[in-house]
Amino acid sequence: MARPDHGARTARSGSTRRQFLLGGAVAGVGAAAAVGGDTALRAAAGETPPEPLNGDRTVPFHGTHQAGVATDAQAHGLFVALDLLDGTDRADLVRMMRILTDDAARLTQGEPALADSEPELAVAPARLTVTFGFGPGFVERAQGRGPDWLRPLPAFGIDRLDPQFCAGDLLLQIAADDPLTVAHAARMLLKDTRSFAAVRWSQQGFRRAHGTERPGTTMRNLFGQVDGTSNPVPGTADFDRVVWSDAGWLFGGTGMVVRRIGMDLDTWDRLDRGGREQSVGRYLGNGAPLTGREEHDEPDFEATTAIGFPVIPEFSHVRRARGEPHERIFRRSYNYDDRPVGAAISRSGLIFVSFQADVDRQFVPVQRRLDRLDLLNEWTIPVGSAVFAVPPGCAEGGFVGETLLT
């Protein structure tokens, strides 16, 4: 089966783990058989299950980089930003990150957290990743020095920011192909942080479910656009150059931008298909540039129509987003679809997430250009914005943040 998992593997211990967990409760009251439906029965008989379960697939937690960046994006992503409590000091940060690392390592491998109150909900990791990011306040409390770009983004004219979706000292990105797995992991990890920090904001997003589309399909946002075509490809030198930092304690880490962008689907609907394609500079059907046939064709910004106008309009998103060769980012966004209020049909948008080694050098110039002129601005409103430094991964026995905190 050719699934480009970027590090995912099928948990070999799935059945055993389940059998142990499920049998445990019964054994505790003296009953004889381990139970767990046909899974345990099959395992006992030494039979192979009929097909691999998505729920059993895991992404390694330990490594040079944290998981959840180069990982093929999972279907569900939860972004929780926390503020450190006043009394939390540097030693507390070490304690907190040790506990969080330990529980994240367990949960991502399909094992219950250390004091897991619902261990049965931990048995299906479904490619769970937990990625930690540090805001300016975290680095300051750690008595460290952050990269220059670790501060709020400059104010953009299109922004209508709501403080309830901005900033934060510590970010948890919790992502998996199963929504129950995400909910359970979030609860366990937030219990770990309870003595040190309080939730500032949280945002839930989704992409296509695992298995809806063939792997490698670029995601579509709720405007129906393919979103992320020009992304560097994980596993290539290009990706490594765009994403991974080589600066000080952030070596092997990256910079993360999280922006909440409301999309006005109700007015977007009034635009015809041609207008939409002009505003983006790509065909809606397959995401090909207006000068090409296939999604990944290079846009030809010089091409003109018979009467001399550019085929890809000056105001189009694809043209405005393109800049100097170093102005590139890796997007890993999620859709959101909140309950509409009042007469609105929808309250939807994009949790825009991008990773780049240097936010100021790579992200900000692109955003400045889009801020000045991008037809898509007509239907999109940034309402949240935050920047985090994502530290490198750690080896077994270590903890995420150790390069800053030790």
Place this chain on the structure above:
Amino acid sequence: MARPDHGARTARSGSTRRQFLLGGAVAGVGAAAAVGGDTALRAAAGETPPEPLNGDRTVPFHGTHQAGVATDAQAHGLFVALDLLDGTDRADLVRMMRILTDDAARLTQGEPALADSEPELAVAPARLTVTFGFGPGFVERAQGRGPDWLRPLPAFGIDRLDPQFCAGDLLLQIAADDPLTVAHAARMLLKDTRSFAAVRWSQQGFRRAHGTERPGTTMRNLFGQVDGTSNPVPGTADFDRVVWSDAGWLFGGTGMVVRRIGMDLDTWDRLDRGGREQSVGRYLGNGAPLTGREEHDEPDFEATTAIGFPVIPEFSHVRRARGEPHERIFRRSYNYDDRPVGAAISRSGLIFVSFQADVDRQFVPVQRRLDRLDLLNEWTIPVGSAVFAVPPGCAEGGFVGETLLT
């Protein structure tokens, strides 16, 4: 592949449909090739795709019963209740239900709605079902006569109802294995209702993702409990007796209860495992009754401990829920996990959904018993409640609600 789909099939026209849709946009501007990644290429070469995509699977729309009741529950469920606008009359109801039926029939088969603004989002039905329910206000406006039970449930002592999650004239249950499919279908259907009704409330729920667990596994709620063990099994005479009505225009339809039940996970956490199992009357590990070994073992309510106490406590949920043989319901619930506010770790619960032919005769006595005494009441708070009559399905060319409206 043995998947008990209860009526699902793999869309045979998947590739063709995609090819048409994706090729259409490009053809419209004069480009030559139909495109759509490897799907279209494979289809063009006459090759079979390497494995069936979950996204391509469909549940038939037309039939004696509406889909979405006996259908094996999908991973994502959206429940939207609407209030009819003042001017909406009986003729408008016919118009609205015709349009809704028509678009639901298309969308569930992976085809765009009639005026679909984002047709590319419609190509992956992922077992989408759309189920319509009528509240008392709808039946009144239709100048019809509803069953006696079609009214708000009696007030229960445990209820702390919030009007924003109660009642409604028209319910849309939109469920699929893909969250983007649900979001898109909801938007298209709510555009259809815009001239006739306004959103009163909506609730988004989830279960395990498709492929996380083997088919037939009973869902777990966020307490970690298996939830729905004693459900009648779709396709059996037992199920038909419990669920389908034979009364008047509701013949082939059913009664639907939707209750939003907040679950206080933060205090539930303080209860130890033994205490939790006593409160439910089942083992958490595999859902077996405290007198049994397997989930589906019949509870033995007579069994006593060595010192004479009942093994399944008097106050336990499983004992209190059990009543006369006719007091049975079919549960098809979804979890929810909203953004926590303030210092709370979670704001989670259950969108309790049950189907039964006669709400007064089957559901109400059970709920009355649970209201009087059920240890689970300590950690659960009903905050929403609504009752709907789910009309029968329709044949091609007909519309849902025709037995009431024509």
